[in-house]
Amino acid sequence: MSAQSGVQILKGAHVMDPGQGIDRVVDVTIADGKIQAIGASPAVGEMIDFSGCYLSPGWIDIHVHVYGTLGFADPDSIGVYQGVTTYVDAGGAGIDTIDEFAAMMDGRTLTRLYLGAYMRPMGLISLNFIEGDTRTLTSIPIAKWLDYMKQDRDRIRYLKVAALTGYGHGPMKMFKGLAETLRLPLYAHVGEFQLQPGADVAYEIYGVVDAGDIITHLYHGNECGLLDKDGKIMPVIKDAARRGVLFDVGFGGYNFSWSVAEKAVAQDFLPDLISSDLQQFNVVGPAYSLANVMTVCMRLGMSVRDVIERVTVNAARALSLADRGGSLRPGMPADITVFRIEDGDFALSDTQSAIRRTDRRITPLVTFKDGRRIECDVMRCQDERNWLLQIAEDKPPDAVERFSPQQRRFLAALAQELSQVQWDDASVEHLDLDKAIELHLAFRRVRAAVGIPLKPALTAVFDSFLNHPFTMQVGLFLLRRPRDFALARLKEAAERQLQLT
Amino acid sequence: MDDSDWEALDGIDPKNTQFPARAKLADEGIVIFRTERGFFGTQRSCPHQQASLMQAILQANGTMIRCSRHNFTFRTADGRPVNCPGFRLRVYAVKEEDGRLLARRSPVL
Numbered sequence: 001m002s003a004q005s006g007v008q009i010l011k012g013a014h015v016m017d018p019g020q021g022i023d024r025v026v027d028v029t030i031a032d033g034k035i036q037a038i039g040a041s042p043a044v045g046e047m048i049d050f051s052g053c054y055l056s057p058g059w060i061d062i063h064v065h066v067y068g069t070l071g072f073a074d075p076d077s078i079g080v081y082q083g084v085t086t087y088v089d090a091g092g093a094g095i096d097t098i099d100e101f102a103a104m105m106d107g108r109t110l111t112r113l114y115l116g117a118y119m120r121p122m123g124l125i126s127l128n129f130i131e132g133d134t135r136t137l138t139s140i141p142i143a144k145w146l147d148y149m150k151q152d153r154d155r156i157r158y159l160k161v162a163a164l165t166g167y168g169h170g171p172m173k174m175f176k177g178l179a180e181t182l183r184l185p186l187y188a189h190v191g192e193f194q195l196q197p198g199a200d201v202a203y204e205i206y207g208v209v210d211a212g213d214i215i216t217h218l219y220h221g222n223e224c225g226l227l228d229k230d231g232k233i234m235p236v237i238k239d240a241a242r243r244g245v246l247f248d249v250g251f252g253g254y255n256f257s258w259s260v261a262e263k264a265v266a267q268d269f270l271p272d273l274i275s276s277d278l279q280q281f282n283v284v285g286p287a288y289s290l291a292n293v294m295t296v297c298m299r300l301g302m303s304v305r306d307v308i309e310r311v312t313v314n315a316a317r318a319l320s321l322a323d324r325g326g327s328l329r330p331g332m333p334a335d336i337t338v339f340r341i342e343d344g345d346f347a348l349s350d351t352q353s354a355i356r357r358t359d360r361r362i363t364p365l366v367t368f369k370d371g372r373r374i375e376c377d378v379m380r381c382q383d384e385r386n387w388l389l390q391i392a393e394d395k396p397p398d399a400v401e402r403f404s405p406q407q408r409r410f411l412a413a414l415a416q417e418l419s420q421v422q423w424d425d426a427s428v429e430h431l432d433l434d435k436a437i438e439l440h441l442a443f444r445r446v447r448a449a450v451g452i453p454l455k456p457a458l459t460a461v462f463d464s465f466l467n468h469p470f471t472m473q474v475g476l477f478l479l480r481r482p483r484d485f486a487l488a489r490l491k492e493a494a495e496r497q498l499q500l501t
Numbered sequence: 502m503d504d505s506d507w508e509a510l511d512g513i514d515p516k517n518t519q520f521p522a523r524a525k526l527a528d529e530g531i532v533i534f535r536t537e538r539g540f541f542g543t544q545r546s547c548p549h550q551q552a553s554l555m556q557a558i559l560q561a562n563g564t565m566i567r568c569s570r571h572n573f574t575f576r577t578a579d580g581r582p583v584n585c586p587g588f589r590l591r592v593y594a595v596k597e598e599d600g601r602l603l604a605r606r607s608p609v610l
Contacts, residue, residue: 388583389584431587
């Protein structure tokens with residue numbers, strides 16, 4: 001991979017840019033990281049032959065998890081290495097943790113990363129049995145939100161929420177109210193939370209969402225789905241679609257059922273958007289990649305053009321990114337995906353392990369990100385070090401040797417502060433969110449007292465425990481460690497270094 | 502732990518049975534796995550969403566077991582979670598004795 005500022009002429013590919021109605025073999029010229037021309041190519045430039053391939057605007061995955069308890073050590077492995085030039089982390093951070101998200105993720109990926117901020121101030125916590133708990137979702141610091149949006153609105157592309165209540169329409173109206181206040185689309189998860197005991201109310205959301213809001217996990221096979229008992233699309237969902245609400249695949253690890261999808265498609269209920277919901281818990285199957293989810297959609301009867309439309313122009317519009325993505329218009333960033341339709345015999349699993357076979361699949365070959373060429377490697381994400389968050393239990397990771405004196409002082413002070421906080425296995429088993437917030441606040445107090453910037457403070461904590469660079473909300477991260485072990489390790493990381501100086 | 506806590510696993514032949522194998526232990530369905538270091542048992546389904554652990558994958562030299570449905574991974578020594586805090590797998594000690602397998606009725610703590 002190399003940065004490219006010269007002129008490159010991508011020749012011979014079948015260009016598919018549904019936003020511009022382009023669907024033919026034509027040259028694409030890029031220069032200085034931007035699309036220069038389609039068709040009329042200059043005489044001078046590096047020629048790259050992509051005959052036999054398709055070429056589209058860089059794919060946009062509107063729903064992934066690269067940060068937080070579901071995230072990856074190598075976030076680009078599900079981005080540019082899989083043909084995805086832009087993605088949105090769906091809920092990894094909320095208003096109280098966006099600064100941690102920014103500190104750890106900015107500059108870390110070649111793939112352009114945005115955030116779909118979560119309704120809960122802590123962000124996603126990722127334990128099924130509490131995730132949709134309305135009481136943890138309706139603590140809404142509106143002033144803090146407004147202040148944040150004034151300074152960094154570009155980062156945030158939607159407001160994510162679990163569309164689950166148990167309290168009627170009220171909570172849904174609060175979610176929608178905040179989204180309206182912030183002028184963001186609401187991105188509503190309907191899916192496995194509906195497996196929770198007593199959680200038999202997911203339909204309220206359809207009465208609240210408007211044009212431009214997005215429902216994800218369209219074809220989930222859990223309770224409160226798309227279909228009524230006779231297999232027909234629920235009227236409330238048809239009404240929402242008529243109003244302009246967008247429907248997203250959000251394949252996930254729980255939330256795609258062949259049976260539901262096939263029945264819906266037979267009634268012409270197709271997705272407006274295709275996203276993967278890639279995370280630690282589905283990347284080695286059944287989701288694998290956005291390309292795999294696109295292949296799944298082709299197996300449902302959609303054409304190549306149909307699926308490309310949904311990961312380019314449709315995604316860019318839904319995220320208000322049409323000024324910078326989803327199109328090969330001259331002047332746009334040179335975000336491009338070169339791919340092939342492979343023939344063969346492929347098995348496609350849904351999230352309940354039902355299999356459909358198909359004879360063609362989409363395989364990304366080359367990604368251009370702002371003109372920089374990256375060879376795709378769709379298997380890179382499968383590396384266990386990328387998705388299995390393991391604690392270095394026996395000894396501190398080597399990274400502790402490189403801590404600065406300030407980081408050591410910080411860790412020593414943090415160990416001291418946390419020795420005043422009690423938590424145990426039960427705190428994790430029942431996900432004591434209040435305790436996670438207490439740890440989060442303790443971290444912040446110490447950081448302020450030591451006067452250390454956020455990124456080296458967070459890095460010092462993560463690197464004291466992890467061999468691979470996973471990231472998450474620090475309060476949750478600490479809560480998940482056994483207390484005695486956490487305190488001992490923080491002290492060890494701090495003191496060993498102090499002896500070395 | 503007294504001997505009465507161990508129960509012979511009927512129908513399992515350590516030499517000829519293909520592992521993982523289903524077994525019954527005190528009326529609970531369990532799954533028996535074989536690693537290079539011996540045998541162990543687990544509850545039959547993942548504590549997360551009850552996917553069968555007959556399709557589970559052993560990794561890290563058999564020190565971890567991963568449910569194939571959602572990658573929830575547990576330590577085989579004690580069933581503690583590796584990547585899924587809040588979930589715990591019941592793991593049973595299994596030993597080979599006189600050409601048969603015995604499992605301990607109480608799960609490893």
